[in-house]
Amino acid sequence: MTDSLYSLSISELAPLLARREVSPVEVTEQLLERIAAVDGQLNSYLTVDADGARVQAKAAEARIAKGEGAPLTGIPLALKDVLVTKGLRTTCGSRILENFVPPFDATVCARLREAGAVFMGKVNMDEFAMGSSTENSAFGPTHNPWNRDYIPGGSSGGSAAAVAADLCIASLGSDTGGSIRQPACHCGVVGLKPTYGRVSRYGLVAYASSLDQIGPLTKEVRDAALLLNCIAGHDRRDSTSVDQAVPDYLARLGREIKGLKIGVPQEYFGEGLDPDVASAVQAALKTLEGLGAVLVEVSLPHTEYAVAVYYVVAVAEASSNLARYDGVKYGLRAEGRNLLEMYGATRTKGFGAEVRRRIMLGTYALSAGYYDAYYRKASQVRALIRGDFDRAFKECDVVATPVSPTPAFRLGEKMADPLTMYLSDIFTISANLAGVPGISVPCGFSGGGLPIGLQLMGPPFGEEVLLQAAYALEQATEWHRRKPVW
């Protein structure tokens, strides 16, 4: 088994490291070798930090030898390139940050470093996390490990592909409208978007600040709990991180789910749902029912407005957040005869088409005369969406839905039509607007051999029950054990 350490999960690898049967250096070397051999076909990594990873692996080895190991010591991780890493290039998938070397660590990175994790490198994403396919990366798309003609999902497509293809042990991504859950679903791995405010956003390059959240993409549910244990909690550097005690997210794993009420909203099972997805999700619900859960019908009546709300709120926040890329303090600068020309030339050269489109939309939605009709109206509908969830969680413990209406689509299929691309996020966006947590867990495969995921959403700070239910489903099925064949 020592020749395929890269295929292990955190939960499988950690005990071997702790007992010193395996060294972090060995795992890291194996992963570096595998990345070099395989990633040319996937393009999941934007930066492989071989030297840094070796140094960190050696340090982890020494720490374990001294008996000072923590649960994540020596675990090789890949970080979405939206998380700033001190001294390690952070591009956000954009030309404008192509050569940006951050002078500080994001809080989540600092916490993982402290725990002794090994950073293999930075993984691909849609530029500024704007996209659902990773095709908007300025550095080329990532391919789905299950079928390289298909998208891995996005925007954390590099994370999902790297986890699925065993090019890291686990990864961190970010989720603004589904960007952890949807790629996790399309690549057959686990993806958790925590409650808004559960994890510090300090050092997460901002896209839409009221929606962005960092979370894990992993090979099994238990790993997501392990990573969340490390990254959750208040941070004085992010005033929107909530000062609430962090429970042990492992505690409820394996506890039976007898009597757990699972809400099934009919709004997520209507027209446009792929038949393979529908039957895989129904089968997962049956499995959960077989484990003693009780299915109850709930309604989230404003679901059909979520995409419209998102494409006002998210783009408005983006237009404001991305104003900082002006060619002055960091990032690309294109020459201009005066300051205004320099701004325009820099931003035009530095941003890709989708980013420019969203900045334009957001600028329009916030511009004089349109603010009330768009931003204010969308913020009101956002409150209605949150109200839907509040009512639903009076009747159930978690809500179960598909993650995505279809399995992964073909590379290039939706690039010409932004609106069609946007609509592929219809089932994941609501959780961000409402601020509730959601998890994607593998629940089957399409006829074409592409993975399908079940989404579970919970009340704010309900990660424990989400993980408990997701773990129960995972342990009762074999989907997560399948690996793409190379």
Next chain:
Amino acid sequence: MALTREEVLHVAKLARLNLEAEEVELFTRQLNDIRAYVEKLQELDTAGVKPMAHAVPVCNAFRDDEVTPGLPRDEALDNAPSREEGSFVVPRII
């Protein structure tokens, strides 16, 4: 009420983006498609609904006004496209 070409150019100017001629056409069409879709929101009666800007009810997050070390100047300037004498350099403004 569709966005005109002129409005698209105006928005681009506000956003400090330059658009190529063919891009103006494309963006006008795409922004109108998206705008038409977003019009869906007008179907809903939201009279009296308090707008929600944030998922968690955080008001001000106060802390003690203590001096703590910040980013050293040199490190803050390390990524600057152009720097001189401890400052960022920009093209002439006046």
